[in-house]
Amino acid sequence: TVRWGLIGASTIARQFMIDAIRAQADGEISAVMSSSPERATAYARENGIPLAVSTLDGLIGTDIDAVYISTTNELHLEQALAAIKAGKHVLCEKPLALTGADARKMVAAAKAAGVVLGTNHHLRNAGAHRAMREAIAVGRIGKPIAARVFHSVYLPENLQGWRITRPEAGGGVVLDITVHDADTLRFVLGDDPVEISAFAQTAGMAGGGLEDGAMCIWRFKSGVIAQSHEGFTTKFADTGFEVHGSEGSLIAKNVMTQKPVGSVTLRTAKGEEELSFDREDLYARSLRQFHAAIRGEGQPSATGEDGVWSLTAAEAALQSARTGKTVEINPKL
Ligand code: NDP
Numbered sequence: 001t002v003r004w005g006l007i008g009a010s011t012i013a014r015q016f017m018i019d020a021i022r023a024q025a026d027g028e029i030s031a032v033m034s035s036s037p038e039r040a041t042a043y044a045r046e047n048g049i050p051l052a053v054s055t056l057d058g059l060i061g062t063d064i065d066a067v068y069i070s071t072t073n074e075l076h077l078e079q080a081l082a083a084i085k086a087g088k089h090v091l092c093e094k095p096l097a098l099t100g101a102d103a104r105k106m107v108a109a110a111k112a113a114g115v116v117l118g119t120n121h122h123l124r125n126a127g128a129h130r131a132m133r134e135a136i137a138v139g140r141i142g143k144p145i146a147a148r149v150f151h152s153v154y155l156p157e158n159l160q161g162w163r164i165t166r167p168e169a170g171g172g173v174v175l176d177i178t179v180h181d182a183d184t185l186r187f188v189l190g191d192d193p194v195e196i197s198a199f200a201q202t203a204g205m206a207g208g209g210l211e212d213g214a215m216c217i218w219r220f221k222s223g224v225i226a227q228s229h230e231g232f233t234t235k236f237a238d239t240g241f242e243v244h245g246s247e248g249s250l251i252a253k254n255v256m257t258q259k260p261v262g263s264v265t266l267r268t269a270k271g272e273e274e275l276s277f278d279r280e281d282l283y284a285r286s287l288r289q290f291h292a293a294i295r296g297e298g299q300p301s302a303t304g305e306d307g308v309w310s311l312t313a314a315e316a317a318l319q320s321a322r323t324g325k326t327v328e329i330n331p332k333l
Contacts, residue, residue, distance in 0.1 A: 001027075002024070002026055002028065003063060003066070004021050004027065004065070004068055005029075005030055005064040006029060007056070007070070008033070008072075009032055013070050014046075014047065015258075017068055017120075017287075018047055019281075020286065023281065024287050027287060029047075029049050030064050031050070031053055031059055032049045032053070033054065033055070035054060036054065040052035056082055060082055065088065066090070066116075067089075067090055068091045069093055072170065073095055073097070076093065076106075077106065080092050080117070081109055089116040089117075090115065091120055092106070092117065092118070092304075092307070094119055094180065094307060095170060095310070096119055096308065096311055098170050100332070106307075116300060117307075118290050118302060119302040119304060119306055120283075120302070121180060121302035123183065123255075123256065124184070124187045124286075125301050126255060127260055127279055127280065128260075128263075128277055130278070131277035131278075132241065132252060133190060136250070139247075140247075140266060140268070141247055141248035141268070142246035143247075144191075144245045146224060146225050147189060147226035147227075148226065148228075148240075148241075149185065149229065150256065151180065151239055152230055152232075152233075153231065153237070154232065155233070163176055164205050164207065165208055166208065167209060171208070173200075173214055173232050174230065175311075175318075177230035178214060178230050180256070180310070182313035183306055184241065185226055185228070186306070188241065189220060189243065191221055191222050192309065192329075194219055195219045195316075195329060196216055196313060196317050196320055196329055197217045197325075197327070198215065198317040198318070198320040199215050205232050205233045212231065213233060214317065215228070216228045216230075216317050216320075218313075238254060239253075239255065239256035239257060240253050240255065240256070241256060247268060248268035249267045251267060259282070260279040286301050286302075308331045309333075312329055312330065313329050
């Protein structure tokens with residue numbers, strides 16, 4: 001059995017991760033930590049979690065094997081380092097930290113302690129993205145030339161909190177969504193980005209100098225160029241992911257989401273073909289891979305290093321938006 005402690009009484013844990021842990025035959029949730037004792041108790045009661053604690057030491061000191069960190073972003077570093085020090089495996093939400101340098105510290109600490117560190121980039125677990133990666137890897141679109149990511153959404157009212165008001169908590173659409181696009185582009189293309197140029201905007205939702213919309217242009221090692229659009233304020237936009245190659249195009253619709261939905265079309269000289277793909281819950285699959293990694297079988301679907309990559313890319317995007325210059329992406333791994 002893998003006994004989990006939840007660090008953070010969050011929405012994402014309540015909506016997806018508690019179920020994903022319990023979907024594993026060997027997954028159990030032992031405790032939840034909130035900074036507020038009242039919230040911890042209420043959250044534990046509502047979600048059938050046996051123990052509620054309100055300090056990090058209190059959580060880490062209980063009989064658990066792994067922690068899932070889904071607090072606001074400025075807290076991930078300290079919480080992950082403490083858990084790693086206590087010998088716990090760590091599945092941490094994105095962004096791993098506020099800077100790539102801090103995320104590298106987490107990776108180094110986990111390596112030294114011999115524990116598993118994963119980043120919860122759920123989209124790698126989507127059947128749609130795995131089908132696209134596979135199609136590209138076996139050459140179905142020939143040589144990849146360019147990619148387009150449509151990931152501008154409307155931030156639901158219940159989440160219109162720290163993301164749009166608190167820069168010190170790591171708010172803003174780039175740390176929230178561009179990190180996912182960075183990771184998904186790397187995963188689908190099987191390639192790493194080398195530089196980025198970004199424009200950011202404040203389109204009426206975010207305050208405190210935070211951006212609530214961004215458009216990025218990326219160059220990858222192989223020469224592929226990509227564009228991505230992330231936003232909190234577009235109520236009527238679709239999401240999608242396209243990769244265009246010398247022999248074909250992959251056109252995926254409604255796939256930048258938390259659910260195993262959407263479609264992937266392969267278009268070539270022969271016409272159009274709808275690719276079929278696995279519809280397993282994204283978060284349940286992430287947990288399954290993480291449990292396997294704990295047993296020494298492979299790696300989490302997104303590793304700590306993948307989290308360093310996505311955060312380094314997001315940091316570069318923010319720097320580019322601020323300076324008006326193209327910025328190198330170097331994760332220093
Ligand atoms: P929430 O705002 O729901 O929770 C974050 C923190 O806010 C909690 O840890 C909690 O603190 C505090 N909080 C929650 N509700 C209340 C409340 N009613 N009053 C006061 N404080 C409250 O965040 P999300 O679940 O949206 O995001 C958490 C993390 O997960 C972030 O790092 C985010 O980037 C990531 N995320 C990842 C997703 C993915 O698909 N990979 C999707 C969504 C989020 P405390 O624990 O101290 O009670």
